[in-house]
Amino acid sequence: MPDDREEPSTLASRVHARLREDVISGALPPGSKLTLEGLRGRYKVGMTPLREALYRLSTTLLVEAHDQRGFRVAALNLAHFEQVVSARERLETLMLEDSIRAGDATWSLRVAESHRALDTLTMYEGQGSDMLNPAWRLAHHQFHYETLSGSRHFIQDLFHAILWDHSSRYRNILRPPPLDETVLKSDHAKLAEAVLARDVEMAVLILRRHIRHGSASIRKALKKENFENP
Amino acid sequence: MPDDREEPSTLASRVHARLREDVISGALPPGSKLTLEGLRGRYKVGMTPLREALYRLSTTLLVEAHDQRGFRVAALNLAHFEQVVSARERLETLMLEDSIRAGDATWSLRVAESHRALDTLTMYEGQGSDMLNPAWRLAHHQFHYETLSGSRHFIQDLFHAILWDHSSRYRNILRPPPLDETVLKSDHAKLAEAVLARDVEMAVLILRRHIRHGSASIRKALKKENFENP
DNA sequence: GGTTGCTAATATTTCGAAATTCGGAGCAAT
C-alpha cells in the first residue's frame, strides 16, 4: 500500500496560505503596513501563527520584515518587475526544455488535463468585472506548472514558485487588467499542443513569446500608472 | 546626513542566524530531528523565536517543516547535490557576466578587498584539523558574492544565497574535506585577476572550471560515503 | 524655524502554560 500520509495542517500553515493569497491578489495593497493587531482581527488568530506565517513570506520577499518595527507588504515597481520577468523567461524556457525531454506518459496526462481545466474557466469574475477569477488564477498556475514539471528538480521548482508569485502580483493589481483573454487562450492551446507533441523548439518559442507579450502589456500599464520610481 | 538607521535585532533573528550556521556547518547533522525542547536548551530562548527561525529556514529548504510533527534538518544526497551544482553553474556564470559588465569602480574595490581578505586566511582551523575555518568560509562566500554583485538583481541575489547555503553543506560535512587548499587559492587569484581586468570570457571560464572541479571532488566523496540513495 | 528631549501611546517581541496532537506500547481479536 502506498504511504499516502497527507499533511495535516496547523493554524500557522492555513494563515500562511491565506496571507500569501491576499498579498498576491492585491487584497493587501503593495507597500502597506501589516500590523499584528490588524491581521489578528482579519484572520481571527493569535500572534504566534501570524508571526510564523509572516516570516515565511518574508524569506521569499513577498513581505518585508523589519526587526522591531514589524512587517510590510513588498512594494511593486518597474525595476523589480523587469528583474522578475527576465528571470522567469530564462528559468521557464530552460525548465520546459528539460521537462519535455524527461516527461513520461502520466506527465502528458497531467498537462492535458490541466489545460482542459484551464480552458473551461473564464478569466474574470463576472460580466463586466475587473477582478481576475481566483479559480482561473489557480488553474493558470497549475497548467504552467505542469508543463514544467516533467523533470523533477526541487530547486528549480522552488525558484519557479517564487517567481510566479512575484509575477502574478502585477497581473492582479493593474486595473483595467492588461491581459487579453482571447490571446491568452490561444497561447495556452498552442503551448499545450506543442508540449504534448514533444516539440521542444516550438514549445520554447511559444512560451517565450507568451511571457514577452504578457510582460509588454504589463510594462506599458506600469509606466502609465507611474510605477517607475520606487 | 545619511539615513543610516542600522537594523536592530531580535532574538528571533539572532537565533535564525545561529541555526542557519549550525545547519550549514553540519553541527546539526543532516536529517536529524529538531525538537523544540532540545533547541530551547541549546540556544536558551523561548518557543516563539525558535519557531519563527525554523519556519524561515524551512522556506529555503534547509529545514523541513512537517505540520504537527515538528522540524528536521534537510537530508543530503547525491541527486540533491547534482541539482544544486547545475543550478549554481548556470546562475553564477550568468551573474558574473552581468556583474563584470555593470560593475563600477567601488565594486572593483570590493572585489579586490574581499579577495585580499580571503587570501590571508587559511582553510582549516588548526594544524591537522579536519574542520573548515568558519572565518575562511565567511570570507570565501563574501569573495564569491562580491564578484557577482556588480549588477544588483534582488531576485538573483536571493537565489544565489539559497544555492550557496545548500552547496556549502556538502563542503562542510565530508571528512576528510574534499578540497585542495592550493588549487582553491590559485583559482581564486585567477578569478579575481580576470574579474578586475574585466575579461568576461576568461572570468566565466575560470568560474565554471572552479565549480566543476570542486563539485567533482565532492561527488567522488559522496559516492564513496554512499550518499547515493535518499 | 528647526532641533532636542521628554512622556504618553502604540506596536512588536518574548515568555511559559494550556490545549491539542502524535506515536508507540500493550493487549485483544482475527
Next chain:
DNA sequence: ATTGCTCCGAATTTCGAAATATTAGCAACC
C-alpha cells in the same frame, strides 16, 4: 503473525499577557 484498538507519555501548537522597543506629540531650547 497481522490488524485494530485504547491509553499514555511526549512533543507540538496556540494563546494572551508581560516585557521591550518604537513612534508621535508636545514643550523647551538654541
